[in-house]
Amino acid sequence: MYCLESFCTDPVENLNFEEKLCSLNTEIFMLWRNSPSIIVGRYGNIENDVDVDFANSNNIKIVRRNSGGGTVYHDLGNVNYSFIMKDNKNLTLEYFSRIIIKTLYKIGINANLEFSHNDIKADGLKISGSAQYHNHGVILHHGTLLFDSDLKIMQKILKNCGHVANIRPMLKNDMNINEFMKGIFENVEF
Amino acid sequence: MLNFNNDVKYTKSNEWAKKFENFIRVGIDDYSQSSLGDIVHVEISEIGTHVEAGKPFGKIEATKSVSDINSPVSGVITKINNEVIENPGIINIAPFDEGWLIEIEPENISEFDALMDSGEYKKFISK
Numbered sequence: 109m110y111c112l113e114s115f116c117t118d119p120v121e122n123l124n125f126e127e128k129l130c131s132l133n134t135e136i137f138m139l140w141r142n143s144p145s146i147i148v149g150r151y152g153n154i155e156n157d158v159d160v161d162f163a164n165s166n167n168i169k170i171v172r173r174n175s176g177g178g179t180v181y182h183d184l185g186n187v188n189y190s191f192i193m194k195d196n197k198n199l200t201l202e203y204f205s206r207i208i209i210k211t212l213y214k215i216g217i218n219a220n221l222e223f224s225h226n227d228i229k230a231d232g233l234k235i236s237g238s239a240q241y242h243n244h245g246v247i248l249h250h251g252t253l254l255f256d257s258d259l260k261i262m263q264k265i266l267k268n269c270g271h272v273a274n275i276r277p278m279l280k281n282d283m284n285i286n287e288f289m290k291g292i293f294e295n296v297e298f
Numbered sequence: 299m300l301n302f303n304n305d306v307k308y309t310k311s312n313e314w315a316k317k318f319e320n321f322i323r324v325g326i327d328d329y330s331q332s333s334l335g336d337i338v339h340v341e342i343s344e345i346g347t348h349v350e351a352g353k354p355f356g357k358i359e360a361t362k363s364v365s366d367i368n369s370p371v372s373g374v375i376t377k378i379n380n381e382v383i384e385n386p387g388i389i390n391i392a393p394f395d396e397g398w399l400i401e402i403e404p405e406n407i408s409e410f411d412a413l414m415d416s417g418e419y420k421k422f423i424s425k
Binding site: 226 | 333338339341354357359360361362363364365366
């Protein structure tokens, strides 16, 4: 498994890069961040989910991804992770979410899986969501980790924003986002 | 308990194909629908599209997961089940019957003959 970090923060470039990685026939774990943007699921309805006027007036890009699931807000306080692997039926949303939960535990966050939506929660609030795309025998499983996102903007721009929280205030020992990403790389087990 | 239909043949990517006089009807099988979970969206190429055996003709979204649906045989799509486009949950309820997806006019019937029968498929998915 190759571990890599994208230093690009353009959402279109990152999603295109992720798609290209899926065609390499190599198993990859990647962390990446996007500048403020709205990422819509393959069949998501932008008008229903997003305050488009607010997005446009604040230069927030709206980008569609290939995977399923709902519409999410990204900014530089959110860390995205991607697993790219040879597909098999055991690689469920739950399988990958448990890897993330275990990794977060080692960093100092007690999180758990909310089964109905496969969201990861801490203190009863959503800190991570995920989605998958199965294509030509390859699975892409990717998700968000709300570390230090602007939740006010998120709640303003997403019409159906649920009860979410950032990870950073939950940490016993504070760290910045680079240390958080380093902690994920050091503790994630495949 | 998974259902297997002895009147159809199966692909390694979990689609079924049933031979009629002039066409092959295609869907996803019970193993696939139960693995996917609640199906919420189906996307299928248009009637008249040429499809190739083993290549995708559409996509299915279930529980945040989007998957390709591959064609068991090469040929041209002659009919689409619009019921499943309107109500994708039918696939979960009746994958072999009302939940069929497309009909294909096949180019090479030997591609159909080469698919797995029910017994071979049971062994394949239990590996």
